[in-house]
Amino acid sequence: MAAVVCCRRFSVAYLANKRFMSSDGIRKGLVGMMGNTPLVRLNTMSEETGCEILAKAEFCNGGGSVKDRAALFLIQDALQKGQLKPGGTVVEGTAGNTGIGLAHMCLSMGFKCVIYMPNNQSREKIELLETLGAEVRPVPVVAWSDPANYNHQAREFADSIENAIWTNQFDNTANRQAHIETTGPEIWNQTGGNVDAVTFGTGTGGTLAGVGTFLKEKNPNIQVVLADPQGSVLCNYIKHGKLERSEGSSITEGIGQGRVTKNLEGAPIDDALTILDTDAVNMTFRLLHEEGFFVGASTGLNVSAAVQVAQKMGPGHTVVTCLCDTGHKYYAKLYNRKVIEEKGLLDCIPEKYRVSLHD
Ligand code: PMP
Numbered sequence: 001m002a003a004v005v006c007c008r009r010f011s012v013a014y015l016a017n018k019r020f021m022s023s024d025g026i027r028k029g030l031v032g033m034m035g036n037t038p039l040v041r042l043n044t045m046s047e048e049t050g051c052e053i054l055a056k057a058e059f060c061n062g063g064g065s066v067k068d069r070a071a072l073f074l075i076q077d078a079l080q081k082g083q084l085k086p087g088g089t090v091v092e093g094t095a096g097n098t099g100i101g102l103a104h105m106c107l108s109m110g111f112k113c114v115i116y117m118p119n120n121q122s123r124e125k126i127e128l129l130e131t132l133g134a135e136v137r138p139v140p141v142v143a144w145s146d147p148a149n150y151n152h153q154a155r156e157f158a159d160s161i162e163n164a165i166w167t168n169q170f171d172n173t174a175n176r177q178a179h180i181e182t183t184g185p186e187i188w189n190q191t192g193g194n195v196d197a198v199t200f201g202t203g204t205g206g207t208l209a210g211v212g213t214f215l216k217e218k219n220p221n222i223q224v225v226l227a228d229p230q231g232s233v234l235c236n237y238i239k240h241g242k243l244e245r246s247e248g249s250s251i252t253e254g255i256g257q258g259r260v261t262k263n264l265e266g267a268p269i270d271d272a273l274t275i276l277d278t279d280a281v282n283m284t285f286r287l288l289h290e291e292g293f294f295v296g297a298s299t300g301l302n303v304s305a306a307v308q309v310a311q312k313m314g315p316g317h318t319v320v321t322c323l324c325d326t327g328h329k330y331y332a333k334l335y336n337r338k339v340i341e342e343k344g345l346l347d348c349i350p351e352k353y354r355v356s357l358h359d
Contacts, residue, residue: 012086030104030105031109032062033068034072035182036186037057037058037186039054040054042291044286045306050315050316051314053310054195054320056186056320056321058324062104063103064326068101069182070101070204073175075167076174077174084111087110088111089113089161089165091158091166092169093152093155094116096254097254098167098169098204100132103115103133106133114157115137115154117150118141119139119140122332124331144259151168154166170204170261170262172262172263173263176267178210179214180211180213181210181214184213184214187211187215196222197224198212199225199306200227201227201254201255201275201305202226202256203255204261204263209263212224226269226272227275227321228256229250229298230248231256232245233245238271238272239272243260250277251277254324254325273308275305275308279301281340282348282350283301283307284296284300285350285356287303288353293323295324295326296329297330298325302321306321336357337354337358
């Protein structure tokens with residue numbers, strides 16, 4: 001039978017079944033640029049701790065963040081199940097990297113992309129998604145429990161039109177599967193199995209749960225540590241079984257949670273840490289000035305957690321985390337002097353690194 005041409009020269013079967021992260025050295029289109037990211041040794045932090053602090057450079061994915069892996073798997077899952085066909089529409093409720101990843105993916109595969117987001121999001125985010133060809137629908141900011149919440153509106157819209165899917169990044173476990181099948185094995189292979197702990201900040205939970213699930217099967221002694229920002233419930237949940245928020249709110253974006261998502265449910269987690277914004281921001285600017293990596297605050301939080309885990313374990317251990325995305329999206333907040341001052345975070349940035357703050 002002749003292959004059904006999906007769009008952009010690929011058949012549905014090809015898009016649904018191939019793992020594009022393969023290794024013949026030639027990346028096949030944008031989807032071929034998902035995964036197989038470099039594992040980088042963070043030299044300063046490694047030397048300081050006497051451990052190997054390693055990080056997957058997830059900003060090297062085709063859409064620029066760790067969420068590209070999930071975006072690809074969410075679409076592939078729908079294709080495999082026949083829920084999405086050529087010319088179809090991908091719908092998601094998101095203000096962040098998943099939307100960006102989906103929008104890139106839709107352009108490369110020939111789908112339409114509709115993004116619902118709360119209407120308090122920055123102009124830059126809307127413009128970026130629109131530039132990537134997505135139709136952006138800002139809706140009033142209401143809680144998850146309200147049917148008008150942006151996630152529910154995304155689901156309803158997808159249900160109301162033909163050949164459309166709501167990718168549902170929080171509770172669709174194709175997200176976690178991306179990390180079970182790609183990020184986890186990559187870390188195992190790149191370290192030759194020489195890894196003592198992994199730590200990741202958690203938004204949907206896909207990265208931590210997926211990597212943790214894969215690595216624990218390989219070696220149950222590998223410690224899986226959840227890194228939580230201020231104001232999230234997950235650290236208390238892991239440590240005390242209570243969905244209670246920690247104090248404060250965080251400048252980090254894309255991480256922290258108020259509930260246990262399906263992607264996080266049942267994940268093999270040994271410990272959790274609340275990382276203060278002062279530590280996450282300090283590390284973000286250290287990564288820039290000491291290592292040359294221009295990253296977002298969730299990366300600062302990840303690396304700060306990795307250093308804390310390494311210090312607890314003692315010299316000689318290997319701790320792996322990830323560099324989630326670059327700093328470009330965060331000029332207006334994280335790299336803005338006024339915002340940093342207002343949030344009382346200026347003192348945690350070493351004076352000589354403050355040249356990176358702009359007005
Ligand atoms: N960092 C950033 C910048 C993100 O956008 C996200 C996802 N929202 C994460 C980290 C966490 O990834 P996950 O959803 O897999 O928990």
